[in-house]
Amino acid sequence: MTSLGTAHARIEAQDKVGGTAHYTADRVPPGQQVVHCVHVGAEINVGRVIGVDDGAAMQMPGVLGVMWHGNAPRLGESEDAELHVLQGPDVHYRGQIVAAVIAISVEQARAAAESLDIDYERAEGFDNVLHATHPARYAPDEVNAGFPAEARRGDPEAAIADADHVVDNWYSTPAMHNAPMEPHATIATWEQIDDGQALTVWDSTQAPSGVQGDLATLFDVEPDNVRVIAEHVGGGFGGKGSTRPNAVLAAMAARFVGRPVRVVLPRSATFAFVGYRTPTFSRVALGADGNGNLEVVCHDTVQQTSKIVEFVEQTAEATRHIYDTEHIRTTHEVAPLDVSTPRWMRAPGESPGIYALESAVDELAHELGLDPIDLRIRNEPDVDPASGTAFSSRNVVSVLRKGADQFGWERRDPTPGSIRRGRKLVGMGVALASYPTMTSPSTALAVAQPDGSFDVSVAASDIGTGARTVLTQIAADALQVLADRVRLHLGDSALPKAPGAGGSAGTSSWGFAVHKACEGLRENIGSGPVDRPVEQFADTTADVEAASDLHREAFGAHFAEVAVDVDTGEVTVDRMLGVFAVGKVLNPRLARSQLIGGMTFGLGMALMEEGHPDAQYGGFGNENLADYHVPSHADVRDIEAVWIDEVDDNINPMGSKGIGEIGNVGSAAAIANAVFNATGVRVRDLPVRPDKIMEQLDPRHRD
Secondary structure (H helix, E strand, O other): OOOOOOOOOOOOOHHHHOOOOOOOHOOOOOOOOOOEEEEEEEOOOOOOEEEEEEEHHHHHHHEEEEEOOOOOOOOOOOOHHHHOOOOOEEEEOOOOOEEEEOOOHHHHHHHHHHHHHEEEEEEEEEOOOOOOOOOOOEOOEEEEEHOOOOEEEOOOHHHHHHEEEEEEEEEEEEOOOOOOOOOOOOEEEEEEEEEEEEEEEOOOOOHHHHHHHHHHHHHOOOHHHHHEEEEOOOOOOOOOOOOOHHHHHHHHHHHHHOOOOEEEEHHHEEEEEEEEEEEEEEEEHHHOOOOOOEEEEEEEEEEEEEEEOOOOOOOHHHHHOOOOOOOOEEEEEEEOOOOOOOOOOOOOOOHHHHHHHHHHHHHHHHHHOOOOOHHHHHHHOOOOOOOEEEEEOOHHHHHHHHHHHHHOOOHHOOOOOOOOOEEEEEEEEEEEEEEOOOOOOOOOEEOOOOOOOOOEOOOOOOOOOOHHHHHHHHHHHHOOOOOOHHHOOOOOOOOOOOOOOOOOOOHHHHHHHHHHHHHHHHHOOOOOOOOOOEEEEEHHHHHHHOOOEEEEEEEEEEEEEEEEEOOOOOOEEEEEEEEEEEEEOOOOOHHHHHHHHHHHHHHHHHOOOOOOOOOOOEEOOOOOOOOOOOOOOHHHHHHEEEEEEOOOOOOOOOOOOOOOOOOOOOHHHHHHHHHHHHHHHOOOEEEHHHHHHHHHOOOOHOO
16 A cells, blocks of 8 residues: 555645635635735835825725834844834835835725835945955855855865866856745734734745744744644745745734734735845866866855845855865855845755856866766766765766666767757757755654544645645555545644745655654554544654764756757757656656756746846846746746656655755756857856857857
8 A cells, every 4th residue: 555656646736726725815814804915115225214104195095004114013033134024214125115004905005005205315325236256245154054155175276276177267147036926925813812912824935833933033922822824835936935024014014903914915026025046156167187087176156145134045065065076165255235135046056056067067078078978977976075974875877877868968969059950059968966855853743533534734835846745645655544544734833843845855854754653653553443533743853863974965967958049049948858866756746847847947047037136226127027037838848857766765764855946956057058069159147148149159150
């Protein structure tokens, strides 16, 4: 009786296609009318709000109140200054929340918000554009996820000077924005209880337990008196990975007017204060001998953060684990600018970092006259290059060879610009993918019911990945019953505490706890029926902390074939193939969906996604989906994701590695490398726009 490994359909599929799945903005607290809150974003980039004239707004129909820093409820301390909504006059970036209107209807709230007269004191000048040599940059103590900012081995400077062949270039990626189908939204309501007030929040979040803790601190409420519900989330991609200002604003407004309040951010606001991928500059220097043996790898990065919260992506961290080399240097520097705080975006750090590394490796292969796959294979390490510890499993060579065979790599001509179809040049590219395999402590509860069914609860968040389905499969296998006998409960901070959906660690973390609870319950009750509900609680904290000392990582290889129009420079990706080694695949249908989604992210990163900092007015100049382009169906042609059978018993009871982000890592590099093979044009600064190609394209190709 095995559920895992089968292509089980999504449990919530019928609800979603039938319109009965409730997302945050759909919810209405029982027996209550929800009113609406619309925020006002700062029209200046740096300065102060001197005052807000709300006279006209308060006379408008349906208006219940206007909040600004002069009258807003006071909040408690938080390490995240972005959550101190309306707590002072200072403006740090254009679009920052400076006022809010609460009204009966959203139309009334919008109209009143537009009528507010806000008096600003504008600061002289601001700095919101990152440069590779930005004078304000410094080396942080550590980067995202607690990794050291600098790591070195050997003497990389001397090794670069002595190497027979050196590739030494800068690569850059622009600001990129999470664009989930569901914008950030929150509904908040307060109620009086015996020992004070209780807060219930419906929030489009990846982390119900995290939002619960933050709101409890900010509003000085016991955590048990805060409940955060996220039944369905329409995508997050990291942008909903932590508490965002919309949740704070909704709770504040609900307290201000004494009624349930709904906040739904307009699309433009999701470009302003919910996070974005920082722009990055990476200098990658590779030194090799004439046979292609890497002797030294240097990866130095520069990125931006805000002046109110330090956030530093681990852009060069993945480089530490990919290739076997005696000398290595990886560094991170960050420049605090007059911008909103960057946050996580699918595969933070790894995505821009591996783009730079794998582009440089492709350049080295071309200089040496070696096949890019052969170069990667001959520099495959036996142990983790950073720590010297063994890998729990590593199948890089297998995915490269499987991908080369399935993609038809032997048809690739290594001479750039040599294959032409009509008015288009055609080329192929390859790049490696990697992503750390992480597991966080989690809890779960399993209950056997007298009718033979089981209830399994965990405060996980399904952000569209299919977590409901795969956790149900994990529970069914541990209980040794059919999946239809299991009812899974998630998306509620009142359930057993769980980490947020992020770091490709959701299934591993939640699934570990679900498996432990269900296995313990089965051992407790045996195979017979029960005459009363029987509970089994599980906490994996000790299990996770006692994990053996191995390096755990998922790997993959991306292959891309592109066609480049010689008259316009337009790039089309005709084929993409991703081959992955991700442990046991628990649900092939869901896994393929996640991997293809990540690869599509990489296509957008390679060819179109680019946030434009507005150096005149601040913020981003293209804060909408008409000017900020993401891939559509027409852009995604022949795309496929497959995997090899990989057994790894050193991760979790299921033997699974994370799959949510690795599809994004390396896919942009494969496309950029294919463009070079097609045209001979190396674009090191993403995205690969037509104008960049036409500036460098050999005119003979247009004959």
